[in-house]
Amino acid sequence: MFIILNTFLVISSVIFWPFAANDSFLAIKEAVFVLGALSLFSYSFCCQSFFSLRNPFLATGLFYIALGFVYFFYSSFITANGKVIWNFWNFRPTVSVLCGILIIKLLYECASTKDWVDTGKVIAWLGGIFALYSIFQYFSIDQIFKNEKILYVNGHFDRKLQMVSFFGSVFLTSGFLALCAPMCLIFKDLRYKFFYVAILIALILLDKTMALASFGTGLVVYLLMNRSWVKLILLILIFITGGIFYAFYNPEFFSLTGRVELWKITWNKFLEAPFFGHGLGSFEMFQFKPGNTVTFFAHNEYLQILFDIGIVGFSIFVLFVVDLFKRIFVSENNILLIGYIAGLISFLVLCLGSFPLRIAPLALIAVIYTAGILSQTKGAIHE
Helix, strand or coil, X not given: CHHHHHHHHHHHHHCCCCCCCCCCCHHHHHHHHHHHHHHHHHHHCCCXXXXXXXXXXXXXXXXXXXXXXXXXXXXXXECCCCCECCCHHHHHHHHHHHHHHHHHHHHHHHCCHHHHHHHHHHHHHHHHHHHHHHHHHHCCXXXXXXXXXXXXXXXXXXXXXXXXXXXXXXXXXXXXXXXXXXXXXXXXCHHHHHHHHHHHHHHHHHCCHHXXXXXXXXXXXXXXXXXXXXXXXXXXXXXXXHHHHHHHHXXXXXXXXXXXXXHHHHHHHHXXXXXXXXXXXXXXXXXXXXXXXXXXXXXXXXXXXXXXXXXXXHHHHHHHHHHHHHHHHCCCCCHHHHHXXXXXXXXXXXXXXXXXXXXXXXXXHHHHHHHHHHHHCCCCXXX
8 A cells, every 4th residue: 555655655746747738737746646545545445454543533524524515516506597617616625635534544544664664765765856856956957847937036047946846836845845854864874864964955045934944843843852952952053043144144034925915815804704714725716916926825724724614624623633742742752753743743834834735745745744643653542
């Protein structure tokens, strides 16, 4: 089963479709994500399982998403004038969420420790390869995705805009690298340390605030859970000193680049349907325009979850996360579990200023981290 999982993780990360009219990267990655989930589900009929995942929050979340899908999808099929409407905005994210929950259940029930080790290595290798590739792009060695029209800012050539890897975006590339980084910390082989350094160099060159914050948080969590107090204190001092220096060197680094205005608009619209939200995937339909550009993401996953599925759905999500951390606190830590915890917390930090749940490879890594923690904490809480 994990051969299938790792294969689709790699494919969803690197695949692109150059012949697409609008989106050459994200839609095809989402398609691979769904195909991978259904392939895992198909294979599960041949997989012997000795465990059954019992999680009331996942069960409630699944039922709540299904209710929302029935309401928002089917109720809009017939309008007042009798025309049939294909509710695409609700269909795509609903399928993706259901597939994500399905993957968590299947991995929990069929995984062994060796499977989680192998998957961690795959994620580390992906991070290292993508980091090296994006560094090559920075120095204009790669010409595959070069687009001269977007490489200039105010008339000046900006090298980091070349670092799109296989995501078509420097923003998404930086987020992907930050999420892969914690897996490089838990293996002793020198190659993984090299990958980690390559990821750090790539993130510095990419110069994206949330990705660096996610990367730094993962490292802090790793040192904290390993009780490496001297290294942790030294790291915090480096972060503070480096942050002060960089604030003078590049004041825009700590700016929210228009996000505050977007968050205000999103919040005000959320208040129109606070309890059940506007429907999963509805944010894209409203096409908010806080500046000169239409945005399809709130650049804050927690705010967008509130917007889409309301206080009820958000409460289910929070309860699931709280239950997950409760498992962690009552479990005996090991280096593998620490790596997965650091990875998940890095993801939660990235969600504060990005939209990783909307990007298939990033969401898949979060699903793997979640399933890995659940699997490695079996028996921590009565199931």
